[in-house]
Amino acid sequence: xxxxxxxxxxxxxxxxxxxxxxxxxxxxxxxxxxxxxxxxxxxxxxxxxxxxxxxxxxxxxxxxxxxxxxxxxxxxxxxxxxxxxxxxxxxxxxxxxxxxxxxxxxxxxxxxxxxxxxxxxxxxxxxxxxxxxxxxxxxxxxxxxxxxxxxxxxxxxxxxxxxxxxxxxxxxxxxxxxxxxxxxxxxxxxxxxxxxxxxxxxxxxxxxxxxxxxxxxxxxxxxxxxxxxxxxxxxxxxxxxxxxxxxxxxxxxxxxxxxxxxxxxxxxxxxxxxxxxxxxxxxxxxxxxxxxxxxxxxxxxxxxxxxxxxxxxxxxxxxxxxxxxxxxxxxxxxxxxxxxx
Numbered sequence: 001x002x003x004x005x006x007x008x009x010x011x012x013x014x015x016x017x018x019x020x021x022x023x024x025x026x027x028x029x030x031x032x033x034x035x036x037x038x039x040x041x042x043x044x045x046x047x048x049x050x051x052x053x054x055x056x057x058x059x060x061x062x063x064x065x066x067x068x069x070x071x072x073x074x075x076x077x078x079x080x081x082x083x084x085x086x087x088x089x090x091x092x093x094x095x096x097x098x099x100x101x102x103x104x105x106x107x108x109x110x111x112x113x114x115x116x117x118x119x120x121x122x123x124x125x126x127x128x129x130x131x132x133x134x135x136x137x138x139x140x141x142x143x144x145x146x147x148x149x150x151x152x153x154x155x156x157x158x159x160x161x162x163x164x165x166x167x168x169x170x171x172x173x174x175x176x177x178x179x180x181x182x183x184x185x186x187x188x189x190x191x192x193x194x195x196x197x198x199x200x201x202x203x204x205x206x207x208x209x210x211x212x213x214x215x216x217x218x219x220x221x222x223x224x225x226x227x228x229x230x231x232x233x234x235x236x237x238x239x240x241x242x243x244x245x246x247x248x249x250x251x252x253x254x255x256x257x258x259x260x261x262x263x264x265x266x267x268x269x270x271x272x273x274x275x276x277x278x279x280x281x282x283x284x285x286x287x288x289x290x291x292x293x294x295x296x297x298x299x300x301x302x303x304x305x306x307x308x309x310x311x312x313x314x315x316x317x318x319x320x321x322x323x324x325x326x327x328x329x330x331x332x333x334x335x336x337x338x339x340x341x
Contacts, residue, residue, distance in 0.1 A: 001051040003039040004062040013059030031078045040077045070220040072227035078265040084205055084233045087162045087181055093267035097332045097339045098296035100126030100164050104311040106148035114303050116155035118318035122325045123340045127161040132168040149179040170195045187211050190222050200229025207235045212242040236268045240275035249277020252285055257292040273300035273314040283324040290331040
């Protein structure tokens, strides 16, 4: 249920409604608006009719059922797009189009620092890089783990770029959280509900990637796991789905952008590197993503892709990334958004 408060409702009335929701066995989630506040009451579907009693409480304007199965992610609960603070001075979901860039995997200090300097100069606002790498083959490079996190922290110190890095295992959440500014959930963990619940208890932005065979509704239900634990800072990432097509690594579902914009208030970014698997295809998908209404991009960049330990064929060289960013600004401008650099 959504409890819509009156414009004149005060803090005491809001607190009283929250307390009553808890008393009835539901979790209250307050969404603060410019003109009025609403409270999402989330919990067991059966018996939710008893929440109608809230209609008679002081300060309550209306009590409305939430029809979508994903309650807190739905536009029914929050009609205005969410703007999520990455670090002080940097938000996503607003007017600025945010690009994160960096290598698939952290390999050496020289590699990550060189890449960080290059992508920042080109206008990137975040540094991506994997310290823990979930791989299809157990014999493939699995990442540098904590040593990789330390190198990412050095690159952040050098450039000021906040770090986006993946957490693979629930037991590593605390470790990764000590270093990361944004915690990434990879495609293989989209429905790792134990991990999602733990991340929901953090006060950090979570970048949630869509699974390779995950429907839009399943994707939003995964986001709901994080939101329902109290963490409202969720960013959705479309990174391609598995289809019958073999010309590309995955099929980048750009139609997911307007669909998600019709279903949720959460920011949406696109990963065209995993979505195509070929660096030559990445720029065109970046432009298309901006035109389709995405809030940002996550692009793989490596100073020497032919020697990369992970996903070299889909990684742009720094010069190619800079050229792409220059052209991307024209698309972002047409979409009446801004971009750094």
